Each structure stands twice: as C-alpha cells, then as structure tokens.
Amino acid sequence: MLRIIIGQQLSVKAAATIAARVDAAMDGEATPERFLGLEDDILRRAGLSAAKVRYGRGLAEAIAEGQFDPDGLHLLDDAEALEKVTALKGFGIWSGRMYLMFSLGRPDIWPADDLGVREGVRRIRGLEDRPSIKEADALGEGWAPYRSSAALMCWHILNNAPA
Template structure:
C-alpha cells in the first residue's frame, strides 16, 4: 500500500472518526508497506513473523537472508538441515512449516504469483490449506504482498491493543468487537490496520 493511498484513506476516515483523527495527530502517517510481487520469500517471512515482535522477526529473517545470500528459492531452504535452520532462530515447529511451504511451491500446490488474480476469500482458502498458515497469515499476505485495501486482521494482538488505546476502551476488544469497531472504516480497513500498528509502536504510553 503506497504512502499516498495510506494518507488519502486515513484522511477520509479521520473526517468521520475523531479517535482516528486524534491518533493521527499524535503519531503522523505510517510509512508505506509494500513488498513487490507476491513470492515464496513473502510466505517465508510470514512464517518467521508468527507470534514474534516486528524487531525479533526482522532479526531472524535477516539471518536467513544472509545464509541464503538473498537466493530465496525453496530448494535452498530444503537443502539446509534442521540444525542449520535452528541456528538461524527458527523453532522446530516453524522449520516444519518452512519445509511444507517449500514443498508446496516446488510441486505446484502453491503458486504465489497466481494468487494476485483471486478474490480475497479464495486467497485465504488456498493459503490456509498449508500447514502452519491460519487466517492471520493469509491476511498478512493479502495486505502486504497483494496490497488489498480492505483487509482487517482482527485477531492480531497489536491491532486489539491499539484499538483499546485509540478508542479509550475499558478492555481490549476481542475479534468480534474489533470487527464491529472497524465496520465504518470499509473499504479502507487495511490502511487503518497499518496505521494502528504504527500507533501501537510509536504512541507514548499513557
């Protein structure tokens, strides 16, 4: 999602939502979040990022990138043994997910570039067939690899925590309430999600 798209979407929402307007004044606009054409590398990055902070995930992915010398082909990952992958920071479970992903790409069960031609629901269905890829993982791919504008990862803990603060809620919202809060932001919920992550990382604690 480009910076102009983010700014336009957030400005539109801020006109109707004073909480978003106030938060936008506090931390400003987020940087654009684009990864280029959908690829195997994007899926590998999603595996690394599961249940980790952005900083920790970036560190581990940097090690993997260095070990592969930037050559993100599934054959390269499959050629590494478990000890090598663990030394880079992958858990035993994530090693299994990475191997399953690599095999799916090699045998044609997953063609990352072909997903760009599918609607959101069909993309989610295909991705969640892979072991280790739930709805959150599919939403990350939709948002950051395909740039779909209305993706709303309501299960994301940082999204819920950010909503808690921005909306001055008494408790952190669950998925159902997060979905309800985001309904007025359609069709720009993806831009709001990116902004809430930005707010969560940069807003001063109360």
C-alpha cells in the same frame, strides 16, 4: 511467505533478525529449492523453531511441486486467496491476512485477531478495555473498504503514541 512464518508470535525486531540469518544461510537465494537444501540444524541455528522449519519446508515443497502458486494469488479475490494461503500447514488466518495485506496490497483486510490491532483500536476509540476479537471485528466495519489502512494506523498508534 517464509517471512510471515518467521514472524509468527515474534516481535518485528526479532523476526527481522531471524529472517536476515535465514537469508544469509540461503546466500541471498530465496528459492524453495535453496531452502529445502538447507539442513535443519542450520535453520535452527538461524533461529527457526522446529515447527517453523517444518512449516517452511511444507511451503517450499508445495511451491516446488506445483501444488501452490503464490504468483497466481493476485488473480483471486480476498476470500479465495485467503483460502489458498490458509490451506498451507502453518498458515492460519492471521498469517493469511498478513500476506494479503502486505504482499498482495489488499486494501480491505482487517486482522481483528491481531493483539496490536485490538490494542490500537482501544487507544483510538478511548476504550477502557481492549476489545475482544468479535468486538474489534465489529468496530472495524466502519473503516471498510480501507481496513488495511486502519490496521496500519492501529499498529502505528500502538508503537508510537503514549499509552
């Protein structure tokens, strides 16, 4: 979940670089306690913004104090799991959807608010303009109940096909 915080509003490459630095700062021991034991300046030098340090600490504290159980999320349906994740400070709907899609392997998550997904939809559908979130949400309905795969296809086309 920390990687999702790190990846917010960053390129995949930048997020991977920062995540590797944070992992190194934790000596490969990615636990809430280890993260909480790191000084803010160490996390900032690793590349985390002040806000991402706060969000990471909030996540680590919620897990360490038993207020949030990431291991139990797989038992919940999509809506319930999304509600639990987005209740955490720093986890909006995009972050929650990314967690459900990539960490829980949910097959029908459609992140219509993701710019890359919307641009991928534009290219797939041959649209002149990038669809709005509302338009992309409606266009995604046709891919249910496998919208996670459609989102992956959108990102693939965005990153690998000519504009």
